[in-house]
Amino acid sequence: MTAHDVRYEPPVTVERRDGPHGEVVLRRRGAVLEIIANGCFLMDTSDGRSERLLVDAALAALPAGRRDPAVLIGGLGVGFSLARAAEQPRWGRITVVERERAVIDWHRTGPLAAVSRAALADPRTEVVHADLVALVRTPPPGAVFDALCLDIDNGPGWTVTEDNGGLYSPAGLAACRELLAPGGVLAVWSARPSEDFDTALRNAGFEGVRTEEIAVARGVPDVVHLALRAA
Template identity: 40%
Template sequence: MSENVENPEIGEIARAESERGELVLRRRTSGPGAHVLELRVNGVFVMDTLETTTEAALAAAALELVEHPRDVVVGGLGLGFTTQRVLADSRVEKVVVVEVEEALVGWMRDGTVPHGPAILADERVRIVNADILMAIAEARSTYDLVLLDVDNGPGYLVHGANAGIYEPAFLQRCRDVLNPGGVLAVWSADHSPELVEAMREVFGDVDEQVHDVLLQDRPEHYYLVVARHTVG
């Protein structure tokens, strides 16, 4: 069930409940006359519209490694910034966005998230309302990029069931649905040697990128872990 609150200046603007818990979209100030949207899941900060550099970098890091990134899977719609960066690349022909929270898709479609309608109106986008574990397990197509920003990383899980995303069995399935030369990129809120090792076990060479960010006036580090499906 989803509920919208009409035009508040500051505070909660939308809330939804699902079997996974509570999803809340809030507005906060970021300076005189400036507002930021913030997404929280079960009370845990997930992302906002102020610091979006690593969401875009998740896409950019993978896109630059593939000559013809025609078909892309984005695991996690969030507030749309990874998908937006993918769509900015004219080589991309199809983007499948897998999002488990139906309410979040609705907020992006109906303008509760103001930039959402323009992103989802792109004819290349197809939304799949499903768990990413199931969507990848049941995939019948292959892709050039798989981008995963589903949780806060293996060390800061919002939903315990998402632990499987970072384990070798699922990472192997991601490799299976990648075309030769395709790339898997995973976002994490912290350095995870276990994730790096699991991806190395499946893919061989792995590149871990560290990104400095300013999160609500606090310096933090976010991580992208990138691997390519090599042949031979």
């Protein structure tokens, strides 16, 4: 969710809303759309490689024989992860959890529809307006997924709001593990590598913990942390 190499142009505010978690803003900088939450840059439409990797790596980590796997995407964002999942016929159910009503609206009827229109029309897709942290801790009865692809912060150590930190705590990771089917995969996007988070995943009972990186124009690479629930 870090900014990529975009030619500088003054940003223009498309819409600004106040919600239960603070202010969220959609800005346009030239041809690029940006989402800002409480003054913190989240993501933009300039690249999207690491957001697509989040889904690609999770799918590749699943056993080849698993049919119609269900994926939960945490954070709609600018829509790259959802669009990627909908492009892949192997996925069965695609559930997206987004806590900001404004972000959902910008995809359904606003400028971000250009990214997600086809994915939202896909019959496999369901968009849930909810706080991901709360949903993971208290999931609907019977909820289980083959993959959790989480991208709601700039990383486990760089959260958008303080309460998001609970997702990466021992209790939060244990809840993620319980939401996965045996052999399921947890994929977590981060703006920087974190050996401490890899250790936390192992301590939470995950197996096969590893990271995949995507180089960015400047600074450290974006990272997807991957971990498996024991089969």
